[in-house]
Amino acid sequence: xCGICGILHFDTDRQIDVSLLIKMRDIMTHRGPDDSGIYVxxxxxxxxxxxxxxxxxxxxxxMSNEDDSIWIVFNGEIYNYIELRNALLSRGHVFKTLSDTxxxxxxxxxxxxxxxxxxxxxxxxxxxxxxxxLLFGARDRLGEKPFYYxxxxxxxxxxxxxxxxxxxxxxxxxxxxxxxYCYLNNRYVPGPETMFRNIWKLQPGHYLLIxxxxxxxxxxxxVNQIEISTNxxxxxxxxxxxxxxxxxxxxxxxxxxxxxxxxxxxSSMVVALMSKIxxxxxxxxxxxxxxxxxxxEFSYARLVAEKYDTDHHELPIxxxxxxxxxxxxxxxxxxxxSDPAAIPLLYLSRYAKKHVTVILxxxxxxxILAGYYIYKKMxxxxxxxxxxxxIRRIILNVLMKCLIDGSKFxxxxxxxxxxxxxxxxxxxxxxxxxxxxSLFSINKNYEERLDNIYNDxxxxxxxxxxxxxxxxxxxxxxxxxxxxxxxxxMTMAASQELRVPYxxxxxxxxxxxxxxxxxxxxxxxxxxxxxxxxxxxPKSIVYRKKKGFPIPxxxxxxxxxxxxxxxxxxxxxxxxxxxxxxAAISEILDKHKSGKKDYSESIWNLMVFETWHKQFxxxxxxxxxxxxxxxx
Numbered sequence: 100x101c102g103i104c105g106i107l108h109f110d111t112d113r114q115i116d117v118s119l120l121i122k123m124r125d126i127m128t129h130r131g132p133d134d135s136g137i138y139v140x141x142x143x144x145x146x147x148x149x150x151x152x153x154x155x156x157x158x159x160x161x162m163s164n165e166d167d168s169i170w171i172v173f174n175g176e177i178y179n180y181i182e183l184r185n186a187l188l189s190r191g192h193v194f195k196t197l198s199d200t201x202x203x204x205x206x207x208x209x210x211x212x213x214x215x216x217x218x219x220x221x222x223x224x225x226x227x228x229x230x231x232x233l234l235f236g237a238r239d240r241l242g243e244k245p246f247y248y249x250x251x252x253x254x255x256x257x258x259x260x261x262x263x264x265x266x267x268x269x270x271x272x273x274x275x276x277x278x279x280y281c282y283l284n285n286r287y288v289p290g291p292e293t294m295f296r297n298i299w300k301l302q303p304g305h306y307l308l309i310x311x312x313x314x315x316x317x318x319x320x321x322v323n324q325i326e327i328s329t330n331x332x333x334x335x336x337x338x339x340x341x342x343x344x345x346x347x348x349x350x351x352x353x354x355x356x357x358x359x360x361x362x363x364x365x366s367s368m369v370v371a372l373m374s375k376i377x378x379x380x381x382x383x384x385x386x387x388x389x390x391x392x393x394x395x396e397f398s399y400a401r402l403v404a405e406k407y408d409t410d411h412h413e414l415p416i417x418x419x420x421x422x423x424x425x426x427x428x429x430x431x432x433x434x435x436x437s438d439p440a441a442i443p444l445l446y447l448s449r450y451a452k453k454h455v456t457v458i459l460x461x462x463x464x465x466x467i468l469a470g471y472y473i474y475k476k477m478x479x480x481x482x483x484x485x486x487x488x489x490i491r492r493i494i495l496n497v498l499m500k501c502l503i504d505g506s507k508f509x510x511x512x513x514x515x516x517x518x519x520x521x522x523x524x525x526x527x528x529x530x531x532x533x534x535x536x537s538l539f540s541i542n543k544n545y546e547e548r549l550d551n552i553y554n555d556x557x558x559x560x561x562x563x564x565x566x567x568x569x570x571x572x573x574x575x576x577x578x579x580x581x582x583x584x585x586x587x588x589m590t591m592a593a594s595q596e597l598r599v600p601y602x603x604x605x606x607x608x609x610x611x612x613x614x615x616x617x618x619x620x621x622x623x624x625x626x627x628x629x630x631x632x633x634x635x636x637p638k639s640i641v642y643r644k645k646k647g648f649p650i651p652x653x654x655x656x657x658x659x660x661x662x663x664x665x666x667x668x669x670x671x672x673x674x675x676x677x678x679x680x681x682a683a684i685s686e687i688l689d690k691h692k693s694g695k696k697d698y699s700e701s702i703w704n705l706m707v708f709e710t711w712h713k714q715f716x717x718x719x720x721x722x723x724x725x726x727x728x729x730x731x
Contacts, residue, residue, distance in 0.1 A: 101149050101160070102130030102591075103172040104258035105225055106267075107234055108142040109312040113253075115144035123263040124148055129431070130174075130259060130591045136161055138170045141225055143234070147172045150594055151458060152352055158198040164208060168230045169593055173200045174259055175222030175244045176598070178348040183217055194405060207235070215306060215319045216543055217606065219348075223301070224256060234309040236563060240320045240604045241463070242290075242303030242579025245587055247433075249298045255309055260431040261298055271296070272716050278434075279708075280545035280554070283538070286437040286529050286704055287581040289552050294434040294711070305413070320604070323559070323560055323571055325612045326512065335618065339631045341609055345600040346372045349459055356457035357382035362399030362409070364472075364625065364632060364641055365461025371635040373459070374407040382455055383409040386447040388651055390418050391679045402637050414450045416443060418655050422629055431592040432585070435711040437529065437704040439650045441585045448593035456595060462586055463601035466570060466578045467610045469618040470625040470645060471526050474569055476508055478619070480515050480522075481565050491515075519565050520557040525577045529704040534687075538679045552576070568616050574607075653691075653699040661692045664702045667709055674712035675705055 104123045106115055124146035128135075131148025138145045138161035147160040163170045177183070180199035183206060188194065192205040199220075206214035207226055208474065212235065221243035223238040236257060238246040248257040251269045258264050265272060273296040278288040290300040301307060304320040346369060350356065358373065360366050360383040373381050385400040397413055404411035421442055428445055429435065451458055465471050483491060502509040510531050514522050530538070554570055560571045583599075590597040594703055600606075610618075613627070622628040624645070632641045656664060668684050669673050675684060684705065691698035 101172075101174040102127030102259045102263075103145075103147055103174045103223065103225060104260075104263045105145040105172065106143070107255040109255070109308060111142045111232075113142050115139045116144065117144070119266060120144045120146050123258060124264050126263050126266065127258070127260050127599070129594055130531065131703070132594050134159060135458060136173075138163075138227075140227075140229065145172045145227060150456070150596060152176070152354055152596055157196040158200060160200060162196070162198070162200050162204065164204050165195070165520050169204055169207065169226060169228050171200060171224055171226045173202050173203060173222065173224040175220055175224070175239065176349075176596075177202060177218050177220040177222065178218075178351060178603075179219040212308075212319075221598070221602075223259065229721065232310060235306065236301065237306035237319075238301045238303055240304045240322075241574070241602045241607065242583050243587065243599065243602060245584060246301040247293065247298060248301060248307075250314070251297070255314065261293065261295060262299060262430075262715075265295075270298070273297075274659045274712070274716060276676075277545050277548045280535070281549050281706065282435055282437075282708065283530050283535050284528060285525055285576070285581075286527050286551060286700070287577075287584070288434060289549075289576040289580050295715075300580075314571060321559075321561070322574060322607055322611050325608045330612070331617075334613065335631050337600065338609065338627055341603075341606050342368070342374070342600065342631075343372045345603040345606050346459070346652050347376050348598050348603070349598040350376060352457045354456040355382070355454065357384060357451060357455040358409075359383075359451070359458055359460040360385050360400045360403060360409075360427045361461065362396035362401075362403070362640065363461065363645070364628065364636065365464040365601065367399075367403045367461075367636045367640055368464075368628065368632055369459050369461055370403055370407055371411065371632075373407075381407065381409045382448055383411045384414070384454075384458070385411070386414045386416065386443040386450075387701070391417045399640055399643070402640060406637065412450070412454065414447055416446050418658070418660060420725055421652075421655060422660065425706065426714065427592075428589075429707060429710040430714055431588050431710075433588065433715075435704075435707045436581055436585055437700070437707040438527075438585050439652050439700065439703055441589055442650060444585065444589040445592060448590045448595050452593040452595050457598065458590065458595055459598050459600060460586065461601065462582055462597075462599045463578065463607075464625065464628060466573050466582075466644075467601060467607050468625045468628050469566060470568060472624065472645065473526050474566060475619060475622060476511065477519060477523055478565060478570060480511060482520060484515060507678075511643065519568060520554065523569055523572065524549070524553060527577070527581070527700075528701045534683075534701070537683045537686075564615050564703040566618065567611070570611070572619075617709065652703060653697050656699045657692055661688060661702075664688055664706055668702075668705055673709060674717065679705070 109366045117139055127148050131150045133151040134149035136147050136159055145161045161170050161172050177199035180202040184202045189206045194201055206217050215237055222239045223244040223246040227234055245259055247261050249264055256264050256267055264270055275294055275296040278292045278294045281288050288294050290302050305318050308315045358370050360370055383404050386393040387397045428441055556575050560568045586597050615629045629641050665688050669681055687698045687701055690696050
């Protein structure tokens with residue numbers, strides 16, 4: 100796992116500022132503390148920070164082919180690189196290292212841009228073909244690795260992290276108003292936009308080419324191209340064999356590895372399958388809270404750890420640590436992502452780094468096998484929409500009296516008259532539409548822009564079952580721009596590599612091709628995974644209620660953290676006061692503290708934005724910063 104960055108001036112006579120390139124590289128030292136390098140040739144410069152995992156002695160980057168006509172900087176892992184390397188050797192290619200990085204170079208020489216179809220793994224890379232004066236960049240199919248870029252003053256700049264791009268003083272640090280509206284709706288910014296105006300994400304499954312001053316962005320993979328399977332013979336064994344193979348591939352490492360074990364089904368299955376593959380004791384890591392509040396999962400994680408005799412480690416965290424981590428968390432995230440699960444993930448990553456460098460997790464299973472309860476609720480509304488209007492009216496009147504004002508499901512029911520495409524906007528929604536309207540004066544165009552992001556995905560999936568439409572939308576937005584971005588940034592903050600077996604693209608294609616009843620069956624979510632887990636995991640884990648990565652922030656924000664939130668958000672110099680009304684913020688804090696409604700995610704959403712604005716737009720936190728933070 101690494102950090103990559105670079106500069107390409109469209110003017111071939113304009114030379115690279117080497118000192119700037121080095122600063123861009125070294126602000127990401129946490130992504131690669133083991134080694135660093137640069138390549139410069141007049142108007143092009145590539146730089147790399149390395150976290151050594153494979154080929155520890157000869158994997159230095161930037162790396163070139165035999166005649167130095169092609170150079171690459173690469174972040175990620177190619178799990179099938181040995182097979183790819185052998186195929187290229189048989190075609191006469193000469194390798195000077197044993198790294199997966201070099202396999203990409205020779206695959207490009209052999210297959211051109213089609214080399215992307217040969218790669219099985221997680222990656223973002225940029226390759227400079229000097230003979231054609233061509234820059235070729237790509238991001239993996241599901242978006243496990245980040246790739247940011249911008250163009251300014253005739254220059255293309257890219258990096259694994261936005262803070263690296265911002266070191267160029269020509270790049271303006273301005274809030275993207277449309278992205279802010281999306282953030283309030285989703286708690287993250289759906290790509291290709293970011294919270295910074297004119298800085299973009301290369302979308303998952305896409306590549307870019309730059310030649311003759313022209314930038315071309317194209318898609319090379321999409322899961323919706325998979326046809327629904329009619330061959331269901333032995334599907335459970337097929338799935339289990341594939342998942343086991345995906346786990347096996349991700350054990351490739353020359354450094355210690357372990358597993359984040361939450362006590363839920365997804366990570367427990369990873370531990371179970373690792374135990375059948377590995378000859379050594381597995382190291383597992385769990386996080387919890389000193390004050391339980393009904394969210395600790397230590398006891399469930401221990402069940403799995405004991406069953407498979409793992410070297411198990413537990414980390415309890417406190418309210419105090421939650422408060423202290425906010426500036427550091429936002430700094431590493433680059434743009435605001437208000438997923439509270441980032442808090443325990445950052446602490447657990449730093450704790451686990453003392454024992455292992457590579458970690459596996461259960462991320463992605465919910466998105467490929469329909470694990471969230473919201474999917475069931477949306478499908479129930481679809482059934483409700485099929486009823487005669489008179490019956491719908493009676494049901495709606497009854498439910499409106501039973502449901503709490505402001506509840507998400509009540510909000511969905513009130514919009515049940517509109518199609519799924521105009522109703523479902525992902526698994527998380529910190530604010531309702533009316534709450535956003537009370538926070539700040541909305542330009543209606545913002546809402547239209549958000550609709551357009553999702554409508555593009557719904558148009559692409561228009562002939563699919565409603566469940567697959569939702570899964571497709573989440574795979575395109577929530578998965579890469581919240582879950583995987585958070586996972587990458589928090590583990591890399593600890594100089595740790597995260598691997599996610601459920602998101603192997605071949606497994607994703609297989610599960611996506613399956614009929615709906617293999618995903619949700621008689622109200623049972625993640626049906627296929629639960630069926631194959633019955634013989635491997637205690638049933639008390641397989642069929643218990645899903646908790647995700649629970650955090651007691653609702654309780655915390657009713658106590659001392661409510662005052663902390665008020666102090667940050669309503670301060671006379673608060674950034675939030677520039678964008679939102681103080682009265683609306685104060686009302687949210689008061690209602691949460693009194694217990695009228697759980698606004699914990701809304702408060703956290705605003706606190707993350709406030710901290711981000713102070714760090715990246717205003718340039719605060721200088722006096723207590725380290726490394727390059729004083730630049731901001």
